Amino acid sequence: MPQRPKTLTPSRGPLDLFGSEVRRYRELGKLSLAQLGNQIPYSSSMISAVERGESGCERIFAEECDRVLDTREALTHLHDGLFDGRTAAFPEHFADWPQYETTAETLRSYQPLVIHGLLQTPSYAEVLLYGDQQAVQSRIDRQIILTRNEPPPPRLIYILPERVLRSRVGTAAVMYEQLHQLADAVSRRLSVQVIPDGAPHPGNLGGFTIATLPGNLQTAYTLSEPHGRILDGLSELERLHQRFADISTYALPAELSAALIKEIAEELWKP
Known part of the structure; x- marks a missing residue:
C-alpha cells in the first residue's frame, strides 16, 4: 500500500511551504514521484523528502521542477524568496x-x-x-x-x-x-x-x-x-x-x- 502523503502546514516554515508547492505543481501535472524523478536528475525519494518538508534542496532542483512541470519559474522564484538562492540548510526539527x-x-x-x-x-x-x-x-x-x-x-x-x-x-x-x-x-x-x-x-x-x-x-x-x-x-x-x-x-x-x-x-x- 503506498505511503499516505504527509499533511503539510505551509505556515510552519519555509521547508513545509516549499514542499507543499512542489507537491501541488507535481499533482497538477499529473505526475507520480517516480515519473518526475525520471525527468529530472533527482531520485523519487529525494523529491518525496522535499515535498514532506523533511529536506532542503539546491536551487537547481527548483529550476528542474519548473522546466518539467511548466510552472513559469514559480518554484525557482519561491526558492529564491525563502532561501536566498541557497540550500534550505536547516533540518526539519530546527527549521522553525x-x-x-x-x-x-x-x-x-x-x-x-x-x-x-x-x-x-x-x-x-x-x-x-x-x-x-x-x-x-x-x-x-x-x-x-x-x-x-x-x-x-x-x-x-x-x-x-x-x-x-x-x-x-x-x-x-x-x-x-x-x-x-x-x-x-x-x-x-x-x-x-x-x-x-x-x-x-x-x-x-x-x-x-x-x-x-x-x-x-x-x-x-x-x-x-x-x-x-x-x-x-x-x-x-x-x-x-x-x-x-x-x-x-x-x-x-x-x-x-x-x-x-x-x-x-x-x-x-x-x-
Missing part, C-alpha cells in the same frame, strides 16, 4: 526555530558542549558542520539578528561551562579566534557568563534556549537525542526557566567571564 530567534525580545540560553550557534565564527562552525559551506553560511546568517538596528536586537543571556572553552574544536587557531570573538561580543545587550570548572551545577541534562516573544509569549528549543525539539507547554517552560535560574547562580558575572575567556585563549590556544 530561526523564526523565533528573529522575533524574540529576549533569548536565555545554556549550552554545555559547544559555543552557541549565534556566536560561532565561520571557522568554528565549519568544523562542527563537517565543511558543509551552505549549512555554515545559514548558521552565520542567523547572527544578523544580534547586530541589526530595526527592530532592536534581542537581549541574549548566554551561560556555558568553562570546559567548553577548553574543548578543542578544529585547530588552536580556530579556538583562539573563537574565544576572542566570544569575549569581545559581551555588551549591554549580550551577556556571556562562564561557570568555572569545579563548580557543581544542575546543567547536566542538555542545552536549551528560551525565547521571550512580543506579548510575553514564550517558547523554547531543547537539545536531546536523536535531535532537538521546540517546546511551548507552560509546565515545560516553567521547568526550563527554573533550571536556567538555578544554573545562573553558579556563573561568573559577564565582565569576569570575558576576562576568563581571554585568559584561556592566551594560555591554551594562542598559535
